[in-house]
Amino acid sequence: MPKDMRTFMDQVAKERPGEILMVDEEVDPKFEITGIASKLASQGRFPAIFCRKVKGTRLPVVINLTASYERLALAVGTSTENMVPDYANRPAAKIPPKISEKSNAPVKEIILKGGDAKMSVLPVPTHNEFDAGPYITGDTLICKDPDSGALNAGMYRIQVQKEQQLGVWMWDTHHGAHIRRRHEELGKEMDVAIAIGHHPAYIMACVSTLPGVGGEFDEAGALLGEPLEVVPAETVDLLVPSRAEIVIEGKIPPGERAFEGPFAEWPGTYVAEGEKPFIKVTAITMRKDAIYYDVFSSNREHTVLGSLPRMGVIYRTVKQYVPGVRNVNIPVHSRMYCFISIKKESEMDPKRAAMAALNVEPFNLKTIVVVDDDINVFNDAEVLWAIGTRCHFERGLTLIPSMAGPGGLNPVGYEFHPDGSKTPVMISALIVDATKPAPPIPYPPTAKVPQEVLDRLDPVRMLKEFKGFEG
Numbered sequence: 001m002p003k004d005m006r007t008f009m010d011q012v013a014k015e016r017p018g019e020i021l022m023v024d025e026e027v028d029p030k031f032e033i034t035g036i037a038s039k040l041a042s043q044g045r046f047p048a049i050f051c052r053k054v055k056g057t058r059l060p061v062v063i064n065l066t067a068s069y070e071r072l073a074l075a076v077g078t079s080t081e082n083m084v085p086d087y088a089n090r091p092a093a094k095i096p097p098k099i100s101e102k103s104n105a106p107v108k109e110i111i112l113k114g115g116d117a118k119m120s121v122l123p124v125p126t127h128n129e130f131d132a133g134p135y136i137t138g139d140t141l142i143c144k145d146p147d148s149g150a151l152n153a154g155m156y157r158i159q160v161q162k163e164q165q166l167g168v169w170m171w172d173t174h175h176g177a178h179i180r181r182r183h184e185e186l187g188k189e190m191d192v193a194i195a196i197g198h199h200p201a202y203i204m205a206c207v208s209t210l211p212g213v214g215g216e217f218d219e220a221g222a223l224l225g226e227p228l229e230v231v232p233a234e235t236v237d238l239l240v241p242s243r244a245e246i247v248i249e250g251k252i253p254p255g256e257r258a259f260e261g262p263f264a265e266w267p268g269t270y271v272a273e274g275e276k277p278f279i280k281v282t283a284i285t286m287r288k289d290a291i292y293y294d295v296f297s298s299n300r301e302h303t304v305l306g307s308l309p310r311m312g313v314i315y316r317t318v319k320q321y322v323p324g325v326r327n328v329n330i331p332v333h334s335r336m337y338c339f340i341s342i343k344k345e346s347e348m349d350p351k352r353a354a355m356a357a358l359n360v361e362p363f364n365l366k367t368i369v370v371v372d373d374d375i376n377v378f379n380d381a382e383v384l385w386a387i388g389t390r391c392h393f394e395r396g397l398t399l400i401p402s403m404a405g406p407g408g409l410n411p412v413g414y415e416f417h418p419d420g421s422k423t424p425v426m427i428s429a430l431i432v433d434a435t436k437p438a439p440p441i442p443y444p445p446t447a448k449v450p451q452e453v454l455d456r457l458d459p460v461r462m463l464k465e466f467k468g469f470e471g
Contacts, residue, residue: 067301087312095221105242150214167260191236197245197293402426
């Protein structure tokens, strides 16, 4: 069977039992779905949560499905230890999508057009306390470049404003924003399709930072290991994933705006509300038993889902300049940091690696820490130890002023004024070189037990519980 969200949920249930939990009692999409996930997060738990009964709709909701690196690694057939280099190398062999017949497309089992295509059909959650209302967060918005005809897909926040109107926020450098601006220059409506619910490999492909416009469907095929099945939309000239749970079709009118926001973004704050373009809904298609996929914004899932694709692309890019790159981590607790481990061959390598990473993600990353290949970048304690023992601050810190911006989703992209207004400003970045001197200069060795001893010892077999001297 072709891969989709359901095959992945089955895989998680079989291979990582206990990581999908069900809620059988009715929950309110306003705060209660995210409230359950939030209470578990406060306990350090991030299971997927499958809410089978949601107030006001017949559709169930799954949240947190993509909230752990272990599940994302499973989605692309690798381990957490190897997921970044594996992700980076997989798309080298692109697999183009395959067009399927509408009669075989699960997402065409129910087709709503015209006045029947109402957003109240869907259980769109309201996530956080000060959000303007329900937001679609687990989406991939598909559009077409009017000049090249290339299909582009990306993940954007989408506000339910009216029954048939959706606000959409795109950062100016996103390819989707470029395509929208080009449509406005031509005075043309922009066709869009919003796919909700698919295999995480497809979603991560759409989040990846790819060179040029388009290519996400090919990248999805490479990550899935099979062609992404697509089908023509009903009311717009686009191809959509045939095995998605739900697809919303619509058009963005040129030059028209509506107030969008506020909405809690990945930094955990509210800064980017304002007059934004909007989508006029023309159709909704879905499976007859559709499951609504939601990403918990401004929470662990929001950060994790966006980080692995970025780490893969950063690894791929750094490798072009520093072949000795070993691993990359954007920590789950903050997408504003990036840790890169390298096999250092020259004193230029750390800065070249850091600059390559910043060129991939200038708007999100504020601090790049480069360490040697004996440091596990997924262990914060080891990274901090490397900074403390290998970084000479007077020459190991490089401040890059006005690297990105102005504005964006991070509060540091603004100056705030007493009257409540704010002014967009440029954001600076910091490079931390926490590496040893390049060969042949010696450096004190790190304490460790000999590897041959570690290899032959089996603590699980050897250790037994101590029950007291009288036991």
